Amino acid sequence: MIISIATIRKHLALPKTSWQICLLAIVGGAASALLVVLFTLTIEEIQQLYLIKRDNYNSLDDVSRFHLPIIGSLIILFIAWLTGYQYLRTGIPFVLHRLKVAHGIIPFKNTLNQFWGSAVALASGFSVGREGPAVHLGAACSSYIGSVLKLPHNSVRTLCACGIAAGISATFNTPIAAVIFVMEVIMREYKAHVFVPVMLASIVGSLITQNILGTSHNFEYFRTIALEQQHYFSLVLLAIILGILAALFNKYLVLIVKRSVKYHIVPRLMLAALITGILGYLVPAAMGTGTSAIDISLTGNVQLGFLFSLLMAKLLMTMFALGLGIPGGIIGPTMGIGAITGACAGALIMQLLPGEQLGNDFILMGMAGFMAACLNAPLAALLAVVELSSQLELVLPAMIVITIASIVSRQLCKNESIFTMQLDAQNLLYRKPPIEESLQNIGALAVMKDNLLILAQASPRTIIGELLNSHETQLIINQEPSNQHDKINNFYWAQFDADQLDDENEDADANLASKLILHKLIPLNQQATLAEAYVALIDQRAGAVYIYHEDINNCIGLVTFEQLRFYLLEGKLI
Template identity: 85%
Template sequence: MIISIATIRKHLALPKTSWQICLLAIIGGAASALLVVLFTLTIEEIQQLYLIKRDNYNSLDEVSRFHLPIIGSLIILLMAWLTGYKYIRTGIPFVLHRLKVAHGIIPFKNTLNQFWGSAVALASGFSVGREGPAVHLGAACSSYLGSVLKLPYNSTRTLCACGIAAGIAATFNTPIAAVIFVMEVVMREYKAHVFVPVMLASIVGSLITRSVFGTSHNFQHFNTIALEQQHYFSLILLAIVLGILAAAFNKYLVVIIKKSVKYHIVPRLILAALITGTLGYLVPGAMGTGTSAIDISLTNNLPLGFLFSLLIAKLLMTMFALGLGIPGGIIGPTISIGAITGALVGAVVIQVLPGEHVSSDFILMGMAGFMAASLNAPLATLLAVVELSGQLELVVPAMIVITIASIVSRQLCKNESIFIMQLDAQNLLYRKPPVEESLQNIGALAVMKDNLLILEQASPRTIIGELLHSHESQLVINKEPTSETDQLNNYYWAQLDVEVVDDESEDIEHNLANKLILHKLIPLSHQVTLAEAYLALVEQRSGAVYIYHKDINDCIGLVTFEQLRIYLLEGKLN
């Protein structure tokens, strides 16, 4: 049996798990993962022109390390100029914002700037990560599928979340952490009808990246951890340091964002390039997304002074690159900052406590603690570190570090998620009232009353007669515009403001003429959710909106304020 696209759209408007949304999640996830793989290959191809090994900027001479970020910033500015400077917002905070204000639909020019701008930034040594671009590209790709098919906005939001999961899984080959990141950081809720398609998209993303890059993870070279219970006190001290450092990192990153926002993007990116080039000239290991810094941290018997200088350089590079507007993510640098901090604390502890591999263990714990405290995403962080390292033995010590670091950062230092702080600093909307949050999960198509009886320019007597005898149908009157300023659509919903009782009078219709109410109907697209219907009716708290498909003058259904009221009070769709 052939199912029409209209039937599929109406089914997708409901907040339920279905094979239709799962199939779309797989298609969107595959497209998103392929785009992220192309993005990764683009970075590697650029770096192969001048680096011996990916992200290894130690192979460059001092002058080249200084020039490279400047050249990169000029290319980024050229692309921003070609696409229009107003489309330079990118990354995870921008995606969170678009999820709230546009159901996850991303403008194409922002995505273009994200792809090429981030590829150049990552290839030219800026301290930014790949996961921010992966989230943006995945969200844009999957939500575009929903836009092309004209799906209800609630299902487009779900597809956007699927694209994010597929993008992260394709970047790090961590499907479980990708799913939890979407639920914990992006959607900030756990719903079965979202969880299942997101999980499918994450699986597809992981399978695609494994087919291209293999099954290995970035941190599988870590040896089996050697932490014992006697080391837990040192882990607590490490967690306290990580919590305080994460709070300071978030705070000063936001300060840079707020101070620089009043300046044009050109001087901001040039300044970021000069700072990165100068620090790269002095400390080349701090350049790039952070894999080089982690490799350096794993080296045995490094001087404490060197590790401290590497940490300071990495902190400054990351804060100024992201704070001044270089396109890229923050998770990669936070992992490397945590690793350096762990190596620094471990170098001190190893002189006191026995354990041959304690230093590398502290690096892993540093990654987990700093990332969790900075992002305020403890569960996603725990699973990410476990998947990246392949070490199940670190779960208990990692939970200790993550818990304490998060408490210190959140409660004692009054820190929030860096994504939320970035949104506040950039004045981007990311919160909605709980009523709207609930209503935006349901598409208007799913609940609209489509048993319509449409009258053309009917008289009051005719309208009342139809109201009295057509109890099941919704009576809609279409009148001609009364002036040139009227919109072409002129639909009204007829209603009586009294309860009609049995009356044998033949003139009841005439007696009810003064009780007739005609509500001017507000037109809304078939893609809208109940949240848009609620906002259109909340001031008058009565009446209805009408849904149209292509032609604004073609009324295909009604959503009444009474339906919304019953749902909000009783949780029932009427």
Template identity: 55%
Template sequence: MKTITQLKKRLALPQTSWQLCLLAAIGGFASAMLVVLFIFTIEGVQSFFLSEKDDYSSLTPLSRFQLPIIGAIVILFFAWLTGYKYIRSGIPFVLHRLKIANGVMPFRNTVNQFMGSAVALIAGFSVGREGPAVHLGAACTSYIGNKLNLPYNAIRSLSACGIAAGIAACFNTPIAAVLFVMEVILREYKVHIFIPVMIAAIVGSMTTSTIFGPTHEFGHFTAITINTDHYLALALLGIVLGFFAFIFNRYLILVIKHSAPFHIVSRILTAAIITGALGYAAPYAMGTDLSAINFSLQNNFQLQLLLGLLVAKVLMTIFALGLGIPGGIIGPILGIGAIAGICGSVITSYFMTGDISASDFALMGMAGFMAATLNAPLAALLCVVELSDQIEIIVPAMIVITSACVFSGQFFGNRSIFIMQLEVQGLPYRRPPIEKSLQRIGVIGVMDENITLLHKATDETITTALINQNPQDNVICKITSTDNQTEFIFYQQSQAKIDDVPTIEKHTLIPLSSQSTLAEAYLLLVKTRAGGVYIYQDNPDEIMGIISFDYIRSYLLKGNTY
């Protein structure tokens, strides 16, 4: 027991520790295996009615119309089992839980995420796998942390590790996964979190590489042929993508906002009918992104066909995600960006001589559209580098990304689609700077264990204890009432004096779980700005240590926990 307590104390501090790294590796493997099960579920069911995975063109037009409606009914069935109370899922919900609940994910939301997203991807909705992978990874690692009763700041770090492992397992892009977590999810760079996140991403990528092979689904991109003559065209492409990202984000948020008053049943069925109708005419727009990208690369000189596919893909994605179909957004925006980039290559070929590779512009479109839509330039850059396995793509991609992000943000005020989703759905995702700072430290790691515990509170015993105590000890009296309610009273000498005799202050300590962080302690004491909290492990009647408001004030002023 003492060893476990020492482990928790170590994990409660914002320091790099081998214990957290080990837990990150274990959690990363577990998250990756859950993602593997998710992928096998999708591909296993698809193999019964598709000639190839995500190839909905092999179905008859009527089947393509009916399939999303059948899928919507199944999704609603799982939602009905939970009373429609646990249908929120995906990256915005994970962001909300990470900021407000230290990454602890409700079990029923996770079940709905797994089953609902699997059905949505099987049925051809234009959603991605990475949203479920993020949710499942965070849920898996936070479950491990909760089972071990780890401090909440450690569970929060483990949730970030699970997210990185889930993305790395989904795309086989560990570096992009790490940057996505730091840039989009946590929005901070701390070494004690950065290293475990890297370990989890490596383990997640290695796990799926061992099972599915070392290559990824985007390995068909050819060697890059872009040169300096194309840089102006790339800058213009970035500007167009930035404007396109603003339009995409704006209308997705409008759909979410205006559909919110309607019941989930009508919203899901409406999304299914729209997907089925568009899939009837444009089968390659169904599913995540591979089908649309492959078709675009094979038909890259037919501009009208590409534009029609682009419009269908955008509408499918906006209505599917906006009306509540469970799934991710990154896969579809990679597909939309690739099609837009190929359209750009066709248009550019009218004004430039020489060979212009549609594959190159597809990668540029993916980078620029992802960066501007998510407001995540570094994650987008590393994503296309890893997907293409080409280091030479860095400079051209940076040109597209910077022009897209600057134009989208400067002229249209575009922001991350995740933040916009959180705001329109009324999900809080921000904490004041003081709470954010205190959230990084678990109370078990900094509690004061030097206690003189009294079982009888009389003026004589209290005065004697205060005079004779070790200067570092805290005088606390345990009082049990007739109805077996236990209170801990904290006594200390006041600065105020009566006839040159120090007066004695007493404060009733507030119970606080050993899993909590300093942020929770601060919120309990901030109104009175005095007294303290006592820390307990399993039994609220047993005190482990205390944290006074004076200590929290000292930490905020001095910036250290020692």
């Protein structure tokens, strides 16, 4: 049996798990994962031109470490000049913004800047991560598929979430953490009709990266976990340090964003390159995503003074790179900062409590706690570290660190997610009223009344006769535009005033004309959700919108304000 694309679109307009959305999730997830793998390979190919090992900037001489970020920033600016500086917004905050204002559809030029700009930034030693570009590229790829197929906007949002999950899973080979990150940070809700396709896309992303890049994780050198109950007091001290440091990190990163936004992008990126070059000249291990910093932290004979200088350099590099507009993510650097903090705290605690033998376990705990406190994503941080280290034994100690660090950061230090703080600093919309949040999950196609009778230039007597003869059919009057330059027809929805018809003393035949109401219909594209219908009708709190397909004069159905009101009051669709 052949199912038409119109029928598929109607299925996808409902907030339900269906084979159609699952199939699209697999296709979108595969395309997103392949794009992210191409992005990863691009970075590695660039780094192979001058590095012995990926992210190992210690192999460069002092002068090369200084001028490499400057050269990288000039290339990023050239790419931005080609596409237009207005398309420089990228990363997770931008995706969150687009989810609210455009249902996750990402402009192509922003995606170009994200791919090439971030690849150059990551290859040039800037302290940024790969997950921000992975989120952006995955969202752009999957939402593009939904946009080309003209799917309802609620299903485009779901596909956007699927692309993000596939992108993160392909980047880190962590399918579970990718799903939780999407639900906890991106969508900020747990809905079964979103959860299932997101899981499928994440699985596809992980399978693709395993087949192309291998099955290993970045942190598999954590072979055993030696933490026991007697170490829990030390973990509490570490968690407090992580919570305070995360709050300070978020605060000053956002402060840099606020202060720098009034300046042009050219001096901002050059300043970021200069700071990175100077700090990279002095502390090479602080350059890059954080892999080198973690490797150094794992070295047992590193002095505390060097670890502290590495921590300060990494903090400053990350804050100025991201705050001044270098394209890239924040999760990789937060893991590096957390690892160094864990190493510093572990060394301090072993000096204060000589009997403690902590090994490298504090490094993992630092990664988990700092990431959770910065992103306000405790569950995603827990599962990310568990998957990356392949150690289920750290669940309990990691939960202790994550919960305390999150409480200290959020409750005592009044810290919020770095993504929402960045959006506030840039005045980008990322919230909608609760009513619109609820209605945007349902496409107008799913509930529209499509049993229409469209009359052209009908007289009142004809309208009344049709209304009396048809109880279920929706009568629409199509009045041709009076102005020959106006190409949009005027559609009106005809109905009787229900309150007056219930009056038994009225003579129906004599007064039907006075009871006739014609509501001017507002046009909405077939991809629209009920949230858009609600916004169009909320001022008049009556009437209806008409849904059109391709041509604005092609009315295929209507959604009434009464349908919206009934759903909001009763939770049911009529």
